Amino acid sequence: MHNDLLIIIPCFNEVHNIQGVIADLRLVIGKDVDIVVIDDCSTDGTSKLLVALDVITITLPFNLGYSGALQTGYKYAFAHGYEQVLQFDADGQHLASEIQTLLNVRKQYNADIIIGSRFAESGRSHDSFLKRIATSLFCKLIKIITGETIYDPTSGFQLLNRSALERYTKIHNFPYYPDANIIIEMILNGFSVKEVQVAMRDRQRGNSMHSGLLRQSKYMATLFYSIFIIVLKYFPSKLHHKVR
Amino acid sequence: MYWNYLYFSVIGIFFVVYVFKKVKRNEFSEGRSIFWIAGGFTMLCLSLFPVIFIKLSLLLGIVYPPSLLFLLSIVFVVFVSFRQDQEISQLSERVNELAQRNALLEQAISAFRAEERLKQDNIGE
Numbered sequence: 001m002h003n004d005l006l007i008i009i010p011c012f013n014e015v016h017n018i019q020g021v022i023a024d025l026r027l028v029i030g031k032d033v034d035i036v037v038i039d040d041c042s043t044d045g046t047s048k049l050l051v052a053l054d055v056i057t058i059t060l061p062f063n064l065g066y067s068g069a070l071q072t073g074y075k076y077a078f079a080h081g082y083e084q085v086l087q088f089d090a091d092g093q094h095l096a097s098e099i100q101t102l103l104n105v106r107k108q109y110n111a112d113i114i115i116g117s118r119f120a121e122s123g124r125s126h127d128s129f130l131k132r133i134a135t136s137l138f139c140k141l142i143k144i145i146t147g148e149t150i151y152d153p154t155s156g157f158q159l160l161n162r163s164a165l166e167r168y169t170k171i172h173n174f175p176y177y178p179d180a181n182i183i184i185e186m187i188l189n190g191f192s193v194k195e196v197q198v199a200m201r202d203r204q205r206g207n208s209m210h211s212g213l214l215r216q217s218k219y220m221a222t223l224f225y226s227i228f229i230i231v232l233k234y235f236p237s238k239l240h241h242k243v244r
Numbered sequence: 245m246y247w248n249y250l251y252f253s254v255i256g257i258f259f260v261v262y263v264f265k266k267v268k269r270n271e272f273s274e275g276r277s278i279f280w281i282a283g284g285f286t287m288l289c290l291s292l293f294p295v296i297f298i299k300l301s302l303l304l305g306i307v308y309p310p311s312l313l314f315l316l317s318i319v320f321v322v323f324v325s326f327r328q329d330q331e332i333s334q335l336s337e338r339v340n341e342l343a344q345r346n347a348l349l350e351q352a353i354s355a356f357r358a359e360e361r362l363k364q365d366n367i368g369e
Contacts, residue, residue, distance in 0.1 A: 058351045061343050072344045173337055
């Protein structure tokens with residue numbers, strides 16, 4: 001017998017952060033929530049540390065990237081019958097204390113996807129210039145394509161219900177960067193998305209997967225292309241006509 | 245100019261024989277070899293019967309007929325290369341799915357073993 005909610009933590013080379021993240025989660029949420037860490041074939045000793053931390057760990061045989069690890073977590077959650085899933089970053093950016101905020105919003109609005117947003121109420125002045133431009137472009141694209149206003153489509157702090165979870169497990173060619181593209185696709189398929197302001201920290205230690213100009217450019221180009229493909233896929237039947 | 249066609253004929257014959265040999269030794273699947281055999285035969289036919297070739301070139305406005313052979317070869321190679329890339333992306337997706345399934349099964353096995361150990365410990369006590 002397990003809990004209703006599962007926290008999924010995709011993890012790659014986070015030996016310096018993961019211990020603190022798990023400790024924070026256990027301290028704040030206690031035993032009411034299950035945690036699963038998807039170790040994306042880490043090479044820095046994260047795997048050994050996870051064994052010592054006594055947390056459910058799924059170890060991938062080779063590096064699948066963030067999205068592959070995340071989808072593995074979805075598949076685990078779906079197979080084990082969890083009703084809700086929370087994505088949580090292993091780099092220490094997400095705060096365990098904010099989980100309750102997302103759960104409260106879920107109870108209040110019963111949306112399929114709840115996004116913990118850094119910008120729903122406050123500005124986005126902490127991000128780099130390039131990232132600010134990218135995020136605002138993605139927000140505009142979401143508005144144009146779906147008619148919905150999402151302020152922080154790049155946030156990985158998300159709570160999903162079982163129907164959204166099911167959809168995620170069944171997507172073939174799950175996008176390499178599941179951000180604005182996947183949100184657009186979900187909205188176009190009739191899933192409701194609600195955003196809530198949460199506090200977040202800066203990454204504790206190590207480098208982000210989006211660090212460096214080249215990686216950021218690749219990320220933006222991939223995401224724009226992915227959105228374009230989604231528009232092609234659903235045009236004109238589902239644009240502005242959300243049907244599940 | 246006919247030497248060109250002779251070269252192409254010889255290359256075409258060698259190519260077709262080479263592909264057949266590979267298929268015969270089970271080093272190349274029948275399904276995948278069909279394109280190459282078809283390509284090789286086309287090359288062979290066009291080189292053995294240059295009349296078709298010359299007429300086709302004139303029809304397409306190509307002044308130097310062997311250029312048509314190069315054009316067709318390039319189109320064929322690009323087509324095969326595209327198909328291969330498409331198949332690679334499909335295979336990558338399958339490999340990813342297998343890796344995920346493998347990881348999930350490994351986790352299930354270790355959870356099962358841990359549960360069994362716990363049961364045996366309890367019986368022992």
